[in-house]
Amino acid sequence: MIKIFAYLKNYKWLAILTIALVVFESFVTLYLPDLMSKIVDRGIVTGNVKYIWQVGGKMLLFSGLGIAAMILASYTSATVSTGVGKDLREDLFRKVQSFSLAEMDKFSTASLITRTTNDVAQIQQVVFMMLRMVIRAPTLAIGGVVMALNKSPSLTKVLLITVPLTLGVFYVIYKIAVPMFQKLQEKIDKLSLIIRERVTGVRVIRAFDRDEYEKERFEKANVDLTNTSLKINRLMAFSFPLINIIMNFTIVAIIWFGAKQIDLGKLQVGSMMAVIQYVMQIMFALIFISSIFIFMSRASVSAKRIFEVLETEPSILDPKDQIVPEIKGVIEFENVSFTYPGAREPVLKNISFKAEPGKITAIIGSTGSGKTTILNLIMRFYNITEGSIKLDGVDIRKIPLNVLRSSIGYAPQRPIIFATTIAENIRFGRNITDEDLLEAADTAKVLEFASKMPEGLNTEIAQGGTNISGGQKQRISIARAIVSKPKIYLFDDTFSALDFKTDARIRRKLLNKLKDATVIIVAQRVATIMHADQIIVLKDGEIKGIGKHEELLKHNQVYREIVLSQISEEEAFGGVNNDA
Numbered sequence: 001m002i003k004i005f006a007y008l009k010n011y012k013w014l015a016i017l018t019i020a021l022v023v024f025e026s027f028v029t030l031y032l033p034d035l036m037s038k039i040v041d042r043g044i045v046t047g048n049v050k051y052i053w054q055v056g057g058k059m060l061l062f063s064g065l066g067i068a069a070m071i072l073a074s075y076t077s078a079t080v081s082t083g084v085g086k087d088l089r090e091d092l093f094r095k096v097q098s099f100s101l102a103e104m105d106k107f108s109t110a111s112l113i114t115r116t117t118n119d120v121a122q123i124q125q126v127v128f129m130m131l132r133m134v135i136r137a138p139t140l141a142i143g144g145v146v147m148a149l150n151k152s153p154s155l156t157k158v159l160l161i162t163v164p165l166t167l168g169v170f171y172v173i174y175k176i177a178v179p180m181f182q183k184l185q186e187k188i189d190k191l192s193l194i195i196r197e198r199v200t201g202v203r204v205i206r207a208f209d210r211d212e213y214e215k216e217r218f219e220k221a222n223v224d225l226t227n228t229s230l231k232i233n234r235l236m237a238f239s240f241p242l243i244n245i246i247m248n249f250t251i252v253a254i255i256w257f258g259a260k261q262i263d264l265g266k267l268q269v270g271s272m273m274a275v276i277q278y279v280m281q282i283m284f285a286l287i288f289i290s291s292i293f294i295f296m297s298r299a300s301v302s303a304k305r306i307f308e309v310l311e312t313e314p315s316i317l318d319p320k321d322q323i324v325p326e327i328k329g330v331i332e333f334e335n336v337s338f339t340y341p342g343a344r345e346p347v348l349k350n351i352s353f354k355a356e357p358g359k360i361t362a363i364i365g366s367t368g369s370g371k372t373t374i375l376n377l378i379m380r381f382y383n384i385t386e387g388s389i390k391l392d393g394v395d396i397r398k399i400p401l402n403v404l405r406s407s408i409g410y411a412p413q414r415p416i417i418f419a420t421t422i423a424e425n426i427r428f429g430r431n432i433t434d435e436d437l438l439e440a441a442d443t444a445k446v447l448e449f450a451s452k453m454p455e456g457l458n459t460e461i462a463q464g465g466t467n468i469s470g471g472q473k474q475r476i477s478i479a480r481a482i483v484s485k486p487k488i489y490l491f492d493d494t495f496s497a498l499d500f501k502t503d504a505r506i507r508r509k510l511l512n513k514l515k516d517a518t519v520i521i522v523a524q525r526v527a528t529i530m531h532a533d534q535i536i537v538l539k540d541g542e543i544k545g546i547g548k549h550e551e552l553l554k555h556n557q558v559y560r561e562i563v564l565s566q567i568s569e570e571e572a573f574g575g576v577n578n579d580a
């Protein structure tokens with residue numbers, strides 16, 4: 001929580017002004033009962049109307065000033081707290097952007113979203129409250145005791161019983177509430193995860209008619225969250241009447257003892273009334289102080305979650321001693337092994353191969369054999385565990401990340417489409433000429449379907465690409481990969497969403513355009529890769545063979561099994577004309 005103070009630095013003067021206003025208002029609050037007792041004792045009791053008007057006017061003036069100070073303090077503290085919230089969100093967003101996939105996996109998307117929104121909102125709320133209360137409450141408490149002692153030391157003794165009692169009640173609440181707040185935030189995480197899955201997976205849920213199942217899952221998480229919130233609210237609901245009772249008994253006690261002293265002529269009515277007001281101020285101050293602790297404990301859970309993210313160093317950083325090679329596109333894996341962070345078994349073992357410009361390298365293998373992982377490692381989404389990956393003879397860990405990644409055109413297994421126009425989806429914020437855009441859109445056969453749309457390439461795509469087909473998404477994704485004309489292309493099962501004919505047509509045109517580049521194609525479909533210059537056969541994270549289609553078919557058992565599971569022996573040996 002202390003780390004949050006660093007964020008107040010940018011708003012130092014506004015924060016100081018808030019505190020100054022609050023201190024002024026606290027002194028006004030402490031001064032008013034004193035004026036009131038004077039009106040009673042010197043004005044009402046003696047019938048001095050002039051004095052009543054004089055002091056009453058003073059009271060009105062100070063009340064007005066106090067209210068103005070409090071309104072201004074609310075405004076300044078709101079400015080500071082929203083500013084702190086904005087800065088925190090910005091830092092979180094920047095940090096999350098710097099994360100490698102390993103850190104993304106560690107926190108989970110849903111939790112990163114709740115931390116950036118809900119947790120920051122908690123901090124914002126507490127900063128807003130703290131700036132006004134953290135000085136006001138102790139000033140009122142201590143000032144109240146001094147003023148009450150000044151009016152009647154004997155009556156003030158009542159506080160010796162009520163203050164420890166109030167603090168005791170709050171201590172118990174604090175002890176029970178803090179662990180609940182931690183649970184509450186975790187449950188909000190869980191709920192946002194379910195909502196996210198529900199929204200993004202709506203098609204699968206409908207197709208399997210699992211609406212009821214999802215509804216139950218949501219309701220369970222929702223009820224769970226509600227129950228925890230209810231427990232906290234019940235605790236609060238129980239504690240406030242308890243404090244009220246203590247407060248009322250205190251007032252009764254003061255009136256009881258005060259009346260006796262007035263009877264004996266030792267105390268004036270006005271002073272007793274002032275003591276009652278001071279004691280109430282002290283009690284309210286204690287309630288505020290305790291609330292600050294409770295809210296702080298909730299905010300400290302949020303602060304912990306926020307700083308967990310902010311203090312996580314991305315595992316993939318730009319190298320210190322950088323080498324920037326002239327990119328030609330030679331990729332070389334030398335005895336590469338890789339274990340995903342947190343996993344026990346390596347997913348890739350001893351992988352060695354070379355992919356060169358002007359050649360197509362294909363990777364084939366069963367599901368989960370590690371094909372996508374190889375591509376992830378080329379883009380340095382993760383650091384390898386053993387061995388080395390070189391680009392043009394330089395270890396990729398020595399190459400600046402932007403140099404490495406901008407020399408690669410990547411079309412992922414599941415295309416990601418953003419809610420903007422087709423053209424912007426292809427450009428993707430890069431400086432691309434209209435000519436290059438049209439060329440890429442033509443090569444990837446985007447123009448073919450875009451030209452039938454009302455606004456061609458400027459047609460808006462709905463969020464998640466729901467108004468276009470899977471194959472069309474894939475074509476946009478291919479156009480995005482090739483439009484900047486890099487030296488290396490990674491196609492991760494990119495052609496599987498296309499029908500055989502479109503696959504063949506796009507590939508023929510595409511590969512012709514990319515004939516000087518390094519192309520790596522991951523595919524499940526044999527027909528897609530059988531004409532590659534080299535085919536890497538992967539099984540359980542190990543290379544079982546590298547070669548051309550014909551030689552692998554003859555000599556490699558694993559490859560033969562994959563091929564014959566998809567096409568007939570005759571087609572396999574005859575070489576399917578997949579360009580048909």
Ligand SMILES: Nc1ncnc2c1ncn2[C@@H]1O[C@H](COP(=O)(O)OP(=O)(O)OP(=O)(O)O)[C@@H](O)[C@H]1O
Binds near residue numbers: 373
């Ligand atoms: N982020 C991750 N954390 C931990 N393990 C992972 C992660 N991503 C993939 N794996 C595991 O690594 C293995 C290889 O996954 P990979 O995605 O590379 O396979 P693949 O050959 O591309 O499969 P497919 O053809 O189904 O896409 C799988 O067993 C998978 O469970």
